Amino acid sequence: MKNYLVIGASSGIGKALFKQLRDEGNRVFGTYLNSEPEDKTDMKRFDAVMEEFDPSYLPDSLDGFAYCPGSINLKPFKRLKKSEIQEDLDLQVLGAVSVLQSILPRLTEADSASIVFFSTVAVQHGFNLHSQVAISKGALEGLTKTLAAEFAPKIRVNAIAPSLTDTPLASKLLNSDAKKAANAERHPLKRIGTAEDIAEMASFLLSDKSSWISGQIISVDGGMSSIRF
Numbered sequence: 001m002k003n004y005l006v007i008g009a010s011s012g013i014g015k016a017l018f019k020q021l022r023d024e025g026n027r028v029f030g031t032y033l034n035s036e037p038e039d040k041t042d043m044k045r046f047d048a049v050m051e052e053f054d055p056s057y058l059p060d061s062l063d064g065f066a067y068c069p070g071s072i073n074l075k076p077f078k079r080l081k082k083s084e085i086q087e088d089l090d091l092q093v094l095g096a097v098s099v100l101q102s103i104l105p106r107l108t109e110a111d112s113a114s115i116v117f118f119s120t121v122a123v124q125h126g127f128n129l130h131s132q133v134a135i136s137k138g139a140l141e142g143l144t145k146t147l148a149a150e151f152a153p154k155i156r157v158n159a160i161a162p163s164l165t166d167t168p169l170a171s172k173l174l175n176s177d178a179k180k181a182a183n184a185e186r187h188p189l190k191r192i193g194t195a196e197d198i199a200e201m202a203s204f205l206l207s208d209k210s211s212w213i214s215g216q217i218i219s220v221d222g223g224m225s226s227i228r229f
Contacts, residue, residue, distance in 0.1 A: 002026045002063035003110075004206060007048065007099055011035040012167030013118065014068030016199035024203070029058055033069075035168070048095030049087070053102045061109040064206035066116040067096040071136075072169055074129040088136040096140065100147075107155055114206045115151075117144050117159040118198075121221045124161065137161075141217050148215030156214035158205045163221035165193040187222035188229050 004021050008014035009030025015037075021028045030037075031046035044057055048069050069091055073084065096117060107113040119137040122130040141159055148157040164170055164183055174180050174192065184191045201220045204210050219225045 002207075003059050003061060004028045004064045004066070005058060005062055005103060006030045006066045006068060007046070007053075007095075008033070008068035008070075009043065010037040012068070012169050013162075013165065013195045013198045013202070014066070016195035017066055017068070017202050020196075020199050020203050021206070026063075027059075048099065049090045053099045055102050055106065058103065058106060060106060062103060062106040062113060063110045064114045064116070065100065065103060065107060066118075066202055066206065067099060068118060069095060070118060070169060071133075072173070073132045075132065076129060077131045080132055085132055085135055088132060089139065092136040093139045093143065097143070112208075112211070113155045114210070115147070115155060115157045116202050116205050117157075119144075119159045119161040119217060121161050121163045121219060121225050124217070124219075125225055144217065145215050152214060156205075156210070158210075158213060158216045158218060160198060160201050160205070161217050161219045161221065161225070162193055162198050163187060163224045165195060165198055167195050187224050188227040189222040191222065193220065193222055 004026055006014050006018045006028060009018035010032035018028050018030050029042045031044055033047055037043055046053060071088055071091060073088065117140050119141050120133060123134050123138045123141055144157050144159040151157060164173060166174055174183065180192060198220055201218060
């Protein structure tokens, strides 16, 4: 049994990952904010933007950490606002940095540990209206590779870059059958990803099965980033 921490564990990918890790027999600690879980065992409320993370409810040793909070704000470049860009950076980058700094001694205490961040296919492959998204997620990709070098060989660090996934976060983009069909058609595998699809990869990267993988940005995107059809 391993000890894991999932920030943002009550919705979307974080919820799916939390459940999967528990189903595999691990002890999983999590946080929630707007979506309150029915079972609050080993869970605490936490606002990654407003609060400093208090790790006192965690064990002395953590085998893995996944930071799942995110946002999808699509708009033309000419309408970008500095305050909104800062909000995304606070949530997706500075929030991850703050939590990681607070739990780093616990990750170091483990024999080996793994960190998973979440990027997007839109960083490496330019998409219309995705400037704000790419700014914060691009910063996370840079952080992933830098920390992988700094923390090696004790702690592995990787990021997952999904395409559009059917989660509450993407609900405005998938709020009709027509939108779902159109978005599925854009992918070579002809369907929209699920939270469970992404959680499967995250669980793998957190486990010892991926013990020779670090510093990678791994696409889980229905083939969108590499297949032309």
